[in-house]
Amino acid sequence: MDYDVIVVGGGPVGMMLASELALADVKVCVLERLKETTPYSRALTLHPRTLEILDLRGLKQKILSKGKPIPTGHFAGLDSRLNFSALDSSSNYTLFIPQHDTEKVLEEWAKNLGVEIRREEEVLSVRQDQKGVEIVAAGPKGESKLSAAYVVGTDGARSTVRKQVGIPFVGTSQTFTAMLGDVVLLNPPESNVVSRFSEHGLVMIVPVTSQMHRIVMIDRERMAVPKEEPVTLEELRSGLIRILGSDFGISEAYWLSRFGNATRQAERYREGRIFLAGDAAHIHFPAGGQGLNVGLQEAMNLGWKLAAKLKGRASDWLLDSYHAERFPINTALLRNTEIQTLLMSEFSPRMVALRGMLSELLHIPKANQLIAAQISAFDVRYAPDMDSPQHALNGSRLKELKLRLENGIMRNAYELLYSGSFLLLHLASDESLNDGAEWSNYPHLQFVRASLVEEAPEWDEVHTALIRPDGYIAWVVSRSVPEYLDAIKQGIRRWCGGYDFS
Ligand SMILES: Cc1cc2nc3c(=O)[nH]c(=O)nc-3n(C[C@H](O)[C@H](O)[C@H](O)COP(=O)(O)OP(=O)(O)OC[C@H]3O[C@@H](n4cnc5c(N)ncnc54)[C@H](O)[C@@H]3O)c2cc1C
Incomplete structure (x- = not known):
């Protein structure tokens, strides 16, 4: 291979x-x-x-x-x-x-x-x-x-x-096409961003650099033009005049393109x-x-x-x-x-x-x-694992928790995921979890003992959470779970695999 x-x-x-x-x-x-x-x-x-x-x-x-x-x-x-x-x-x-x-x-x-x-x-x-x-x-x-x-x-x-x-x-399939132009406007609009919808069509204009504006246009009269037909400056100019009443001195194009709605x-x-x-x-x-x-x-x-x-x-x-x-x-x-x-x-x-x-x-x-x-995409939430202990955080995105690690160093939880490994975040100060010895030889799992620096009510009852490398919460064990160690191991076995606990 x-x-x-x-x-x-x-x-x-x-x-x-x-x-x-x-x-x-x-x-x-x-x-x-x-x-x-x-x-x-x-x-x-x-x-x-x-x-x-x-x-x-x-x-x-x-x-x-x-x-x-x-x-x-x-x-x-x-x-x-x-x-x-x-x-x-x-x-x-x-x-x-x-x-x-x-x-x-x-x-x-x-x-x-x-x-x-x-x-x-x-x-x-x-x-x-x-x-x-x-x-x-x-x-x-x-x-x-x-x-x-x-x-x-x-x-x-x-x-x-x-x-x-x-x-x-x-x-x-595509039912209409729209136009895009990265162009020079000699007399750009006064307001930075323009968005106009009228009976003639829709135009959006934004500055991309000090010299170049992006125009996106759905011109009612040009919607049937095939995607393959090149856009011309003249086409954009007449659309601008019809929809916005001015061509803003459109004079030069860096890139013109037509795209559809397939x-x-x-x-x-x-x-x-x-x-x-x-x-x-x-x-x-x-x-x-x-x-x-x-x-x-x-x-x-x-x-x-x-x-x-x-x-x-x-x-x-x-x-x-x-x-x-x-x-x-x-x-x-x-x-x-x-x-x-x-x-x-x-x-x-x-x-x-x-x-x-x-x-x-x-x-x-x-x-x-x-x-x-x-x-x-803040509404993305993955279906919680059927086998996981019940917890509202399961499947949700990890927020930027501010943490104090056991050595006193402050960290944003996101920094702990830079390496792309799983994060086993222990928040209950339980000394019987002896520095993750149970899973310390598992290379793709990082055990971190920490406390929350700022209030985060949804984390109050969390004993230990297993967080996926992509920043979604896989498996939360809450403080009320009596056999918490078994529950943590079950989560690791399920998600991280390949580890045989003694
Ligand atoms: C007008 C317009 C505006 C957009 N604005 C936004 C926006 O503001 N925000 C946003 O999120 N998205 C926007 N998009 C969508 C965005 O551009 C695409 O979703 C994005 O480019 C997809 O990335 P990709 O890597 O999947 O595919 P692509 O960017 O298409 O990359 C595919 C790559 O594969 C290569 N390739 C293809 N075939 C082969 C082959 N056989 N062998 C080897 N290489 C091959 C190509 O050369 C290309 O480099 C816009 C799209 C359009 C048309």
């Missing part, structure tokens, strides 16, 4: 996944057909949960240094903004950052972790049997054959891997030894800027599970939990983007009225928080 895992596609999701695998000491290679990262950035936003998962790996400061925090987001371009600052996190904003910069940070991280990145290698075919997967790729020196125990297709919407494996891409999801994210993640697994209209974000979260979900399987620490249920956990979340994502798409693409007086009413509803803090939690 050449590699443990081959990741096909070195976009943001592929780089994130490869890094997660390398962090767990897996021999991994990324095959990417492009010579270098494309300078054209589709995504411009990283949402709060994505910032949290980057924080879980110590990458948050790096990514923050490349972007600009914005405390609000939008739903369907409605006039009322979503208030992320109400979220219970220090990552309570969206980061405005071009996809190109995000990809650069992730690629550098992957390289630092020892991932082999083979650019200008296009995967042509993928075949699997009981023992492994064989790939044929074409590169500058011709075709080559590579083998791996597992393959993950992160090769985007037209995924070769998905087609080769024959996983159906179920959903609806909405599809892979019927399954796993076929034997082959997995799908990111746009290879789901596509939708880019409403609310969520595609890249959920892709990174998927990579974080799959990485440690696949690594555990390769290291002999996991049985198949853990690998299958990738589809089981992520598929319903993305089903909800597709629904959310379809609702936004409808609100953004029907230009009738009734729709204007409906948008006005929804905008008013977003003034209600609870309604605003509900939608902000969906867009930011």
